[in-house]
Amino acid sequence: MSEVNNDILSEVTQQDYKYGFVTDIETDTIPKGLSEDVVRLISEKKGEPEFMLEWRLKAFRHWQTMTMPKWAHLNIPEINYQDIIFYAAPKQNAKYASMDEVDPELLATFDKLGIPLGERKHLAGVAVDAVMDSISVKTTFRESLAELGIIFCSMSDAIKEHPDLVKKYLGSVVPYSDNFFATLNSAVFSDGSFCYIPKGVRCPMELSTYFRINAANTGQFERTLLIADEDAYVSYLEGCTAPMRDENQLHAAVVELVALSGASIKYSTVQNWYPGSKEGKGGIFNFVTKRGICKGANSKISWTQVETGSAVTWKYPSCILRGDNSSAEFYSVAVTNNYQQADTGTKMIHIGKNTRSRIVSKGISAGKSNNSYRGLVKISKNAENARNFSQCDSLLLGSKCGSHTYPYIEVENKTAKVEHEATTSKIGEDQIFYCNQRGISTEDAVGLIVNGYAREVLNQLPMEFAVEAQKLLQISLEGSVG
Amino acid sequence: MSETTNIYSSLYQQSIEKYGASDPGFISKLREDALNLLTKNGFPGKKDEQYKYSFLEPYFSNGYNRYLAPKPISFDVNHLFRCDVPALDTQVIILLNGFYFDKANPLKTLAGGIIVGSFKEAVKKHPDLVEKYLGKCANSTDSYVALNTALAHDGIFLYVPKGKLLEKPIQIINVLLSDEDLMVQHRNLFILEENSQAKVIVCDHTLSPVKFLTNSVNEIFVGENACFDYFKVQNEHNESVQVSHSFINQEKASNCRSTTITLHGGVVRNNLTVKLNGEGCENYAYGLFVSDENQKVDNALFIDHAKPNCHSSQLFKAILDDSSSGAFTGKILVERDAQKTLAYQRNSSILMTDNAKMNSKPQLEIYADDVKCSHGATVGQLDEEALFYLRSRGITESEARLMLMYAFAFEILNEIKIEPLKDRMSELIEKRLRGELSRCNNCEMHCS
Numbered sequence: 001m002s003e004v005n006n007d008i009l010s011e012v013t014q015q016d017y018k019y020g021f022v023t024d025i026e027t028d029t030i031p032k033g034l035s036e037d038v039v040r041l042i043s044e045k046k047g048e049p050e051f052m053l054e055w056r057l058k059a060f061r062h063w064q065t066m067t068m069p070k071w072a073h074l075n076i077p078e079i080n081y082q083d084i085i086f087y088a089a090p091k092q093n094a095k096y097a098s099m100d101e102v103d104p105e106l107l108a109t110f111d112k113l114g115i116p117l118g119e120r121k122h123l124a125g126v127a128v129d130a131v132m133d134s135i136s137v138k139t140t141f142r143e144s145l146a147e148l149g150i151i152f153c154s155m156s157d158a159i160k161e162h163p164d165l166v167k168k169y170l171g172s173v174v175p176y177s178d179n180f181f182a183t184l185n186s187a188v189f190s191d192g193s194f195c196y197i198p199k200g201v202r203c204p205m206e207l208s209t210y211f212r213i214n215a216a217n218t219g220q221f222e223r224t225l226l227i228a229d230e231d232a233y234v235s236y237l238e239g240c241t242a243p244m245r246d247e248n249q250l251h252a253a254v255v256e257l258v259a260l261s262g263a264s265i266k267y268s269t270v271q272n273w274y275p276g277s278k279e280g281k282g283g284i285f286n287f288v289t290k291r292g293i294c295k296g297a298n299s300k301i302s303w304t305q306v307e308t309g310s311a312v313t314w315k316y317p318s319c320i321l322r323g324d325n326s327s328a329e330f331y332s333v334a335v336t337n338n339y340q341q342a343d344t345g346t347k348m349i350h351i352g353k354n355t356r357s358r359i360v361s362k363g364i365s366a367g368k369s370n371n372s373y374r375g376l377v378k379i380s381k382n383a384e385n386a387r388n389f390s391q392c393d394s395l396l397l398g399s400k401c402g403s404h405t406y407p408y409i410e411v412e413n414k415t416a417k418v419e420h421e422a423t424t425s426k427i428g429e430d431q432i433f434y435c436n437q438r439g440i441s442t443e444d445a446v447g448l449i450v451n452g453y454a455r456e457v458l459n460q461l462p463m464e465f466a467v468e469a470q471k472l473l474q475i476s477l478e479g480s481v482g
Numbered sequence: 483m484s485e486t487t488n489i490y491s492s493l494y495q496q497s498i499e500k501y502g503a504s505d506p507g508f509i510s511k512l513r514e515d516a517l518n519l520l521t522k523n524g525f526p527g528k529k530d531e532q533y534k535y536s537f538l539e540p541y542f543s544n545g546y547n548r549y550l551a552p553k554p555i556s557f558d559v560n561h562l563f564r565c566d567v568p569a570l571d572t573q574v575i576i577l578l579n580g581f582y583f584d585k586a587n588p589l590k591t592l593a594g595g596i597i598v599g600s601f602k603e604a605v606k607k608h609p610d611l612v613e614k615y616l617g618k619c620a621n622s623t624d625s626y627v628a629l630n631t632a633l634a635h636d637g638i639f640l641y642v643p644k645g646k647l648l649e650k651p652i653q654i655i656n657v658l659l660s661d662e663d664l665m666v667q668h669r670n671l672f673i674l675e676e677n678s679q680a681k682v683i684v685c686d687h688t689l690s691p692v693k694f695l696t697n698s699v700n701e702i703f704v705g706e707n708a709c710f711d712y713f714k715v716q717n718e719h720n721e722s723v724q725v726s727h728s729f730i731n732q733e734k735a736s737n738c739r740s741t742t743i744t745l746h747g748g749v750v751r752n753n754l755t756v757k758l759n760g761e762g763c764e765n766y767a768y769g770l771f772v773s774d775e776n777q778k779v780d781n782a783l784f785i786d787h788a789k790p791n792c793h794s795s796q797l798f799k800a801i802l803d804d805s806s807s808g809a810f811t812g813k814i815l816v817e818r819d820a821q822k823t824l825a826y827q828r829n830s831s832i833l834m835t836d837n838a839k840m841n842s843k844p845q846l847e848i849y850a851d852d853v854k855c856s857h858g859a860t861v862g863q864l865d866e867e868a869l870f871y872l873r874s875r876g877i878t879e880s881e882a883r884l885m886l887m888y889a890f891a892f893e894i895l896n897e898i899k900i901e902p903l904k905d906r907m908s909e910l911i912e913k914r915l916r917g918e919l920s921r922c923n924n925c926e927m928h929c930s
Contacts, residue, residue: 071531073847379861381836396851399818409842411861414833423856424848 029088029218034081036060039187042087046156046190049163059176059186066180072343073372073404074312076285077248084250086188088218145203151196152207155223158194165196169227173256173293173320181252181314182289185221189254192222197232197263206462208237211253219250226256228263230296235266235462248276248311252287261296261323266304268461269317273309280339280368283311290317294326294352302329303346304460311340316374318347321355321383328357331457336369336401345375345406350383350416359390362454365401372404379416386413392422395453484524486543491521494632501635508613509605516631525625532624535809535841536751536780541695541723542629544663570902572653572683573598579658580666580696581636589639594646597639601669604639611641615673619731619757620701626725630667630699637668637698642678644705651681651711651900656696658686658718663693670700674708676733681711683903686718686747694722701729704736706760711899712740715907716747720775723749734760734789741898743907744771744779745914751780758785758792758820769798770894772914773806780809783827787820794824799894800831801887801915802838812857813845820850827857832864832890887915 030041039060043053068079145152151162159166176186193209211222228234238255251273259265267290276283286309292301303317319328330346348357357377365371371394379386394403405422427449435445451458451470458466494517502510525542526533575598576583582600589599589607597608605612620627638654658666674680688694696718704710710730718724724747732738744750756765771779785794800808810829831840844857864886872882891911898904 394846394848396848396853399821399851401851402847402849404848405844405846405857407842407844407859409840409859409861411831411833411841412836412839414836414838414863416833417862418860419862420842420844420859421856422844422846422858423854424846425854426851 029085032083032085034060034084034086034188038086042188042190045087046159048156048159051163051167052159055171055176056187059183060188062177063180063183063187066183068180072314072374073370073406074314074341074343076312079248079250079285081184085218086221087190089190145205148201148204149198150201150203151194153194155189155192155194155225158225162194162196165227166194166225169256169258170223170225171256173258173291174254174289179289181287182254185223185252185254185289188219189221189223192224192253193226194224195226195234195236197228197234199229200231201229202232203234206235206237208239210239219252221251222253224253224255225258226265226267227258228260228265228299230260231262232260233264236268237462238267238269239272248283248285249274250285250287251310253289255288255290255317257290257292257301259292259294259296259299259301259323259326262298263296264300264302265292266302266462267292267317268304270306270461271309271313274311275309275340276311276338278338280311283340284309286310286313286315288315290315291320291347292318292328293320294323294328294355297323297325297352299323299326300328301326302331302460304329304331304457305333305344306457306461307332307334307342307344310342313340313342313344315344316346318349319357320349320351321357321386322351323355324352325354326352327355329460330357330359330361331460332361333364333454333457334362334371334373335364336366336371338367338369340367340369342370343372343374345373347376348378348388349376350379350386350388353382353384354386355383356387357389359388359392360456361390361392362457363392363394363403364397364450364454365394365403366397368400370402370404372406373422374406374408376408376410377418377420378408378410379413379418381412383413384415386416386418388416388418388420390418390420392420393453394422394424395450396424396426484539486539487521487524489543490629490633491517497633497635504606506605506609506613508609509616512617513632516628519623520625520628520632523623523625523628532782532811533751534843535807535811536749536778538626538723538725538749538751541749542697544665544693544695570653570900570906572651574653574655575599575638577636577638577654577656577668579660579664580634580656580668580698582638583657593649595643596646596648597641598652599639601637601639601671602635604641604671608641611673612639612671615701615703616671618701619703619729619755620699620727622727622729622755624727624753626697627699627727630669630697630727634667634669634699638670638672640670640672640680640682642674642680642708644675645677646675647678648680651683653683653685656684656686657689658694658696658722659689660692660694661690663695665695665697667697669698672700672702672710674702674704674710676706677708678705679709681900682713683900684712684714686714686716686724688718688722691719691721694718694724696722696724696726698725699727699729702731702738704730704732704738706733707735708733709737710739712738713898713900713903714740714742716742716744716750716752718747718750720746720748720777722747725751725753727753728755730754730756730765732756732758732760732763732765735762736760737764739766739768739897739899741768741894742781743769743894743911744773745910747777747779749778751782753782753784755784756786756794758787758789758794761789761791763789763792765792765794766897767794767796767798768894768897769796770800770891770911771808772801772803772891772911773808774803774917775806776804777806778808779806780811782809782811783813785812785814785825787814787816787823787825790819790821790823792820792823794826796827797894797897798829799890800829800840801834801891802831802840803834805835805837807839807841809841809843810859811843811845813847814855814857816846816848816850816853816855818849821852823850823853823855825853825855829857829859830890831861832887833861834863884912884915888912891915 273284525539588603
């Protein structure tokens with residue numbers, strides 16, 4: 001059996017990254033390096049109001065006093081921040097009035113990625129904001145959403161058109177001084193998505209952002225801000241890909257979610273940045289700060305993530321449960337192969353009364369990769385009747401990979417009920433045997449088991465993404481039993 | 483160099499002047515390296531991951547000047563101390579303030595060549611044996627271990643040769659008695675050769691109402707097929723601070739079981755480091771603490787599965803009352819070669835009040851694929867339904883609570899394999915839960 005497994009394993013490890021193409025498109029870039037002038041230049045290029053520039057500079061000055069965190073179970077080569085281009089945008093003369101004016105090369109790119117960008121994809125029922133190399137290229141369905149009072153646009157538009165909202169909420173969940181990468185992002189972020197759902201509105205379609213790094217030597221720094229006003233509901237998707245390049249590229253994003261009383265936000269990510277070659281060369285460094293706050297009573301935030309790409313992932317989508325009776329969920333599948341490294345997890349900070357949180361994390365590591373879950377559940381003193389359940393499972397495929405679990409549980413209230421459990425195992429020979437016995441080939445059996453293992457999380461994804469994620473999982477791991 | 487490390491480097495100089503001449507070369511070398519490590523790293527700060535929930539430096543910055551020259555104390559063991567555990571047939575050894583008490587008879591040789599006695603004496607009489615083992619498994623970079631290595635002068639030495647069995651368990655009683663604040667650092671070295679077997683019971687008692695600071699290190703070597711049972715009861719008063727490190731190194735097919743019960747203590751930090759260094763080892767670690775007032779109890783474990791087919795299991799429980807706070811860190815490392823590892827870990831805590839605090843940090847770090855590892859952690863309160871069930875049967879609320887807490891603690895007590903000790907501990911825990919002082923009735927030391 002082991003021979004068959006080896007074949008399957010090598011097949012899997014040789015699986016190519018299918019989004020690795022480069023689009024030949026003119027880009028507007030600024031010189032390499034980072035300084036106050038660069039920050040000013042970015043702000044100027046984007047025609048931002050004074051308060052944004054001030055904020056950026058404050059962040060930049062703070063960033064200069066910080067050092068890169070070393071606590072994660074990751075082996076990150078030294079990053080030279082002066083060797084990165086902090087701003088790259090597909091060249092555009094004016095805002096597009098209709099789809100016909102968009103660079104056909106750009107459209108072809110998004111077509112290749114299978115993103116329903118054109119209005120013709122009306123039936124797909126997904127509103128898309130596509131971000132390429134830091135700049136939002138096209139936001140679809142803007143008008144029809146506006147009829148309901150929903151604001152869905154690029155961050156730069158929001159800064160210009162809705163400065164009050166931006167001023168009020170930007171940095172309210174992830175302050176500019178939060179951590180090394182979030183501070184860097186605050187200083188140099190170029191674009192991202194902005195979304196505001198007004199009181200009592202249930203967003204009729206899935207909102208989605210598609211991130212694409214294209215230009216070489218650039219870093220991508222986008223910033224997403226999502227606000228759900230009282231009793232609003234929104235489901236938001238995010239997908240990412242990048243070309244295959246030999247050098248590492250940096251991606252440091254910040255996502256902030258604000259849920260007011262009774263609001264509900266569902267945020268799903270399928271992250272498939274270029275993971276680097278089989279020898280561990282190249283790939284994206286994915287250092288992302290994602291945090292949501294359940295600000296009002298009865299609000300809810302749900303994070304779902306499928307992490308299959310990136311050479312290094314450093315990502316902890318978190319929730320602050322401040323409103324009474326608020327609840328939060330975190331569902332994650334993280335897959336690492338070859339030399340990939342992932343240190344991911346969540347933080348659930350219970351402040352309000354009767355708050356509930358649930359964590360389901362499934363890690364799968366293969367090849368020579370390392371996959372860690374790191375999470376914090378904190379029940380503060382006044383969080384009466386808080387409830388948390390965490391489950392972290394790891395699956396090891398192959399004897400050269402590593403899987404780690406670092407949960408932190410801090411409880412300061414006696415009425416809290418906190419449970420954590422974690423298991424680590426490989427696919428049992430008896431499980432494979434059981435399937436074989438019933439005429440299912442080893443390869444199919446592993447696919448079956450891995451999918452069953454991750455089902456709890458995949459079920460949380462919106463339909464379209466669920467299909468994509470399932471395929472991704474199949475590609476990454478099918479049959480790779482150790 | 484911080485102020486605290488300064489205190490200790492000058493203390494080290496004094497210590498060398500006073501005792502250095504009698505140290506054999508390898509010990510001087512160990513001490514020097516340890517001091518260099520300490521001055522280089524300093525004491526763990528508030529942000530140190532290993533000591534995240536126990537910031538201990540302030541307790542160490544007190545300046546215990548009389549460490550090297552404590553006042554002589556008259557102490558009559560027969561008058562003061564009678565262990566009241568009936569039918570507990572042990573060999574009692576007393577450590578007074580970290581020094582071997584029975585000066586007349588510092589090193590005993592028992593039947594079968596088993597050696598037990600003062601560590602200081604063992605260094606003189608059996609330097610080869612000590613050199614072979616000392617510092618070999620306490621090789622961590624921990625500053626408190628380094629401090630102990632640099633400054634400890636005495637402790638207990640136990641050597642059980644190949645194939646021998648220690649008939650009676652050894653009971654080590656750490657007596658702290660002083661009329662001024664005192665720092666105590668003792669170093670215990672337990673060596674079990676192939677196919678040997680031993681049981682050790684350790685009890686801590688504080689006899690005077692002054693501040694005590696204990697920083698102890700145990701090194702335990704369990705040879706092939708050897709079997710070691712270690713049991714520790716911590717029962718110190720609320721002004722005392724205790725930092726203890728136990729390092730266990732297990733060879734092929736050995737079996738080791740350790741239980742730590744903390745009845746009382748102001749600030750307690752217990753570190754247990756286990757290295758499963760041969761195939762087919764088994765290691766069981768249990769812990770229980772009951773805390774109230776402002777006590778702080780922190781248990782930190784590190785289990786290193788270095789070889790295949792080993793089994794480890796840890797169960798740590800806590801009941802926290804008043805404003806006490808507790809912490810648990812349990813790290814299981816499964817190395818690349820350690821296939822077929824089975825490792826289980828569980829940490830459960832009950833918070834009795836809103837001011838009590840518990841931090842739990844179980845961790846798994848796994849590099850082998852054919853393993854079964856799991857950990858679980860729960861923090862909660864007594865089950866309302868169970869409470870209701872008992873009350874509906876005419877049991878008062880306080881009694882019902884007590885029954886539930888006792889049942890919670892019993893899971894650990896049940897693992898004590900020495901019957902008389904188990905009975906006694908059960909009784910003490912029950913008393914403790916009733917809020918009575920957990921003193922031994924017959925003992926005049928009133929150790930609580």
